[in-house]
Every structure is written in structure tokens, then in C-alpha cells.
Amino acid sequence: MLPPSQRKIVELDEIPDKPRRFVFVLLENFTLLSFAAALDCLRLANRMSGKTLYEWTLVGETGGDVSCSTGTVFKPEHGLGELNRGDMVVLCGGAQVQEATTKKLLGWLRREARKGVGFAGLCTAAYTLAKAGLLDGKRATIHWENQDSFSEEFEEVILTKSVFAIDGNRLTTAGGTSSIDLFLQVIANDHGEALANAVADQQIYSSIRTDQDTQRLSVPTRIGVRHPKLSQVIHKMEANIEEPISPSILARDVGMSTRQLERLFRRYLNRSPKRYYMELRLQKARNLLMQTDMSVINVALACGFASPSHFSKCYRAHYDTTPYRERGAHASRQSV
CATH class of the missing domain: 3.40.50.880 (Class I glutamine amidotransferase (GATase) domain)
Structure with a gap:
């Protein structure tokens, strides 16, 4: 004081x-x-x-x-x-x-x-x-x-x-x-x-932010890897969930071959670019299922899946439950 x-x-x-x-x-x-x-x-x-x-x-x-x-x-x-x-x-x-x-x-x-x-x-x-x-x-x-x-x-x-x-x-x-x-x-x-x-x-608040500062940590900080081309690719993935971009185009955009991109993801993230992209899309899908009343088919389309059946198959493989059951379980928890 x-x-x-x-x-x-x-x-x-x-x-x-x-x-x-x-x-x-x-x-x-x-x-x-x-x-x-x-x-x-x-x-x-x-x-x-x-x-x-x-x-x-x-x-x-x-x-x-x-x-x-x-x-x-x-x-x-x-x-x-x-x-x-x-x-x-x-x-x-x-x-x-x-x-x-x-x-x-x-x-x-x-x-x-x-x-x-x-x-x-x-x-x-x-x-x-x-x-x-x-x-x-x-x-x-x-x-x-x-x-x-x-x-x-x-x-x-x-x-x-x-x-x-x-x-x-x-x-x-x-x-x-x-x-x-x-x-x-x-x-x-x-x-x-x-x-x-x-x-x-x-308040011992030494880094005052403005309305030009973004919420989330930078991609390198979030993934714990500082590689400029990897960061660029992940940023493009996050910005194109509804219409996913193929790995070959992502690789071309950052000036490398598809094989080089595969090696980059394997080395730093222990998964393929395709797998990483799928996880991003499924995470968005899960958020939409939990937070909106959108139909499952509309959630699927918003996350780049061509059909509800493909979406359900990928969702179950990743989360060990179906989109319908996920939403039902979430609704039950909220009503308790």
C-alpha cells in the first residue's frame, strides 16, 4: 500500500x-x-x-x-x-x-x-x-x-x-x-x-494491447516450433476449413515439394499434413456441434466434408463417438 x-x-x-x-x-x-x-x-x-x-x-x-x-x-x-x-x-x-x-x-x-x-x-x-x-x-x-x-x-x-x-x-x-x-x-x-x-x-500490466492485437498466440508459439514455412502452411489450413486445400497446393504456395512438406510435418508434428488438417477440421466441427443448433449435415459442410457419412466416419475415428451421440451427451450434461 x-x-x-x-x-x-x-x-x-x-x-x-x-x-x-x-x-x-x-x-x-x-x-x-x-x-x-x-x-x-x-x-x-x-x-x-x-x-x-x-x-x-x-x-x-x-x-x-x-x-x-x-x-x-x-x-x-x-x-x-x-x-x-x-x-x-x-x-x-x-x-x-x-x-x-x-x-x-x-x-x-x-x-x-x-x-x-x-x-x-x-x-x-x-x-x-x-x-x-x-x-x-x-x-x-x-x-x-x-x-x-x-x-x-x-x-x-x-x-x-x-x-x-x-x-x-x-x-x-x-x-x-x-x-x-x-x-x-x-x-x-x-x-x-x-x-x-x-x-x-x-496492475503491473506492462504490455497494453490495442484493438489491433489478436487473441491467440502465434502459430509458432502454439505448436512449439519456429519454422516459417510450417507456420505459413498451418495458417493457410486454419483459414480454409470449409474448402480444404490439397497438400500439393499448400506445398507449392510455400515453395517446396509435397514430399518435403510431408517430411516437415512428420519431423515437427509427428503426423502427415493431411492428418493435421483433418484434426483442425474436426475440432471446428466439435465446437459447432457443442455451441450451435446447426444440423449435423450443415456442420459437415462447414468443415469441408462432402457427405454426413464421411464426416461421421472421420469423427468417430478421432473422438470415438458419432456427431449425433456427441451432441446428445453434451445436451444431457448441460441439463443436469
């Missing part, structure tokens, strides 16, 4: 007429890290400025207890009620966001949007905003694990892979620590970069 004489670091010339108010809407199973990171930025902005720049309140759909991702129970101060035009709603999402996106919540969001209220979606909460139609034609982001299903369901949203996105008064994050990056940008926009940097310094 700093001594009192050092606690107010950033001087602000103008005191706002009134604090900016954030309404945190906690959805069931919301991600604790995303919520806490955002809230702490606002707390530290007040502390470092020596002024009450921000106020916040916690809201739940019913006003009753809400559990977060760790099982900790929160007691919101209010249920869904009337807001002021200047408020910013911060939806805190997490696992099973589809189940948490109720008709009552969607109706409330649409009603408040007509007043001109701003909205932010943390982690998976971009799904809820999109379901309410509040991201149509807007740039937005969501956790990388949910990107495939999101892009299939909400074609009118301009989905990015950035850590956060700001489009007017629509703000979205990818989850995790990206809440810090978004709220540091909010603070910088409201009160200048000096205050935002002071908040980051207090």
Missing part, C-alpha cells in the same frame, strides 16, 4: 459533472477474471485520480444470487430495471452463455438500447448482444473458442479476432485479461492516457 501522500498520482484539470456509471449484468457462470479485471480498472482510476470518476452497480436478471465460473456466489444489488441514457451496460458472460441468454434479458437489452444506452460484452457476452440484434453491422469480437459458432449464427456482425473491439457505443472483448485492455482504452478515451497508464502500472 502506498503512503497517503503518493496515492493520488494523476491530476485531472476538470472534474466531470457526475461520475460515469457502469451497470455490470452478471450472467450465470460468468467468467470471474473478465469481470474482476474490468471492475478493478475502474476502481484504480478513481484511486489514482483522487476523484470519483466512475461508479458501478451489479445487476442480475432476477436480482437473486448468481454463480461465477469458479462457483463463487455473487449477490447483485438489483434486478433488471430502468437505466439512464448515460449508463454503460457491461454484460459478463462465460460458459453456457446460450442458456443464460433468456427472452427476458433480450427484451430488456432491446428496450434499453432504444434509449441510447451503451453496451459492452465481456468474454462470451457478445453472443447475447448479437442475439438481441445490438451488434448488427458492428465490429465485434468474442473468445476464440466461440468464433466458429458465432460467425455461423451471426453473419451480419463484423467479427474480428482482436482482443477487444470498439464500434461506437458497442464494446466487446475476447475474455480473460482482455478486459484490462478494453477498460484501459475506455479510461484513456475519457480522461487521457496518463491516467490509463497509471492504472496499468498499479
